[in-house]
Every structure is written in C-alpha cells, then in structure tokens.
Amino acid sequence: LIMSALALIPSIDEAFTNNSTAYTVVxxxxxxVAMTFARYVLCRFMNGRFERKGDIYLSGIxxxxxxxxxxxxxxxxxxxxxxxxxxxxxxxxxxxxxxxDTETFYQxxxxxxxxxxxxxxxxxxxxxxxxxxxxxxxxxxxxYVKGVASYVAIIQFASYISFQIFDxxxxxxxxxxxxxxxxxxxxxxxxxxxVVVREMNYAND
Numbered sequence: 598l599i600m601s602a603l604a605l606i607p608s609i610d611e612a613f614t615n616n617s618t619a620y621t622v623v624x625x626x627x628x629x630v631a632m633t634f635a636r637y638v639l640c641r642f643m644n645g646r647f648e649r650k651g652d653i654y655l656s657g658i659x660x661x662x663x664x665x666x667x668x669x670x671x672x673x674x675x676x677x678x679x680x681x682x683x684x685x686x687x688x689x690x691x692x693x694x695x696x697x698d699t700e701t702f703y704q705x706x707x708x709x710x711x712x713x714x715x716x717x718x719x720x721x722x723x724x725x726x727x728x729x730x731x732x733x734x735x736x737x738x739x740x741y742v743k744g745v746a747s748y749v750a751i752i753q754f755a756s757y758i759s760f761q762i763f764d765x766x767x768x769x770x771x772x773x774x775x776x777x778x779x780x781x782x783x784x785x786x787x788x789x790x791x792v793v794v795r796e797m798n799y800a801n802d
Contacts, residue, residue, distance in 0.1 A: 618762055621758065621761045621762055622758060622762075625754055625757040625758040625761060626754055628753075628757055629750050629751075629753040629754035629757055630750055632660065632664065632753055633734075633738070633749050633750040633753055635660060636656075636657075636660060636734060636735055636738040636749065637738055637741070639656055639660070639735075640653075640656070640735070640738045640739045640741075643656065643739070644739075650794075653732075653735055653736050653739050654732045654735070654736070656735050657728075657731040657732035657733070657734065657735030657736065658728060658731065658732060660731050660735065661727055661728040661730075661731030661732070662728070664727070664731070665724055665727075665728070678706070678709065679709065682706075711765045711766035712765045712766075713768060713771070716765070716771055719760075719771065719775050720760075723760055723775065723778055723779075726778075726779065726782045726783075726786075727756065727782070729782075729786055730752075730756060730782045730785060730786055733785060733786045733789035733790060734749050734752065734753060734785070734789070736789055736790075736793060736794050737749050737752075737789050737793050740793045740794075752781070752785045755781050756778060756781055756782055756785070759774060759777045759778040759781055760774050760775060760777075760778040761774075762774065763775075
C-alpha cells in the first residue's frame, strides 16, 4: 500500500519505472521496517504472558508463513501469466494496455523467459531458511524488549535485498546473490541462537 501511494507521486513513479533497483531497495526497506515493527508489537503483547521458548519460536514461524504468502502469490501470478500466454497469446493479453503497462508486462515476461529453472529451487531454499531466520529474529526482538539485543531491522533488510537485485538472465548473478543471502541468514541465525538466546531467561515449558 505504501509503495502504491508513493507511485502516485509522478517523480517517484518515474524513478521507480526507470530504475527497478531503486524500487526494490525502497520496498525492502519498508518491508524490513514493517516486519520488525510487527515483531515488536507481537513480542510486547507476548511479554509477561507467553514467554516460553516454544511460544517465541512459534510467533516467528507464524510471521514467516504470513510473509511466505507473498512468495506464494508470486508463484501463482507467474503460473497465471504463463497459462494465459499459452491459451490466449501475447497479442490478446496486450490489447488495451497503456504504454507503462506494456513496458511492465514485457519486463515481467522477459524475467520469466530468461530465468533459469533452478531459480525456483533456490527461491524455495531461500524461503525455507527465511522461516528459520524469522524464528531467530523473533527471539532477538524478544531480547530487545528485555533490553538485550537490537539491529533486527538491518538484518531483515539485508536478508531481503540480497536475493532481490540479481539479473534473471545471468546465472553468475543469481548464484552470487543467493550465496550472499545464505551467508547473511546463516550468520544472523548462528549469532542469535548462540549469543542472544543464551542470555535470555524463558518461562518454564
């Protein structure tokens, strides 16, 4: 919604249209801030009520699955576009589109055509690791509420942006971005579970 509101400003809409990287960076920043705020609100609600380790981990899983809905919608959208192209043809789908919509359609279509098949496997692996990262960040936020840890939004942003700005047509770009994301996520998970979680006091399970 925020991105749609920003796109209503002509200068920003033009910048997003001409520079997809700028759009991705702004989107990742807003998504990281929103997700961190959601974790904070949830942990404030849980603080003093649900403080078992399992409760905190379950909250992280719930937020990750909610975030995963976006990934699912992307897959469904992609499959819908591919099915429509097969059934109706590109010309029929482009009928009545504005110039901006046509450019967006061509960009989306280009990504689908150029993306290697293994990209979807890597995205699945990345999402699986995101679930574990979400558990770790929820634990870190719980520690923040208790005055122990911080910088959760920065980690979330780095995790988001690292596997968003690759070139669909470049296997090297895809692999490099995937490896960077894995390093960021695994390092954050290891730090939270080995340092932050050990300093916290949980209620009895």
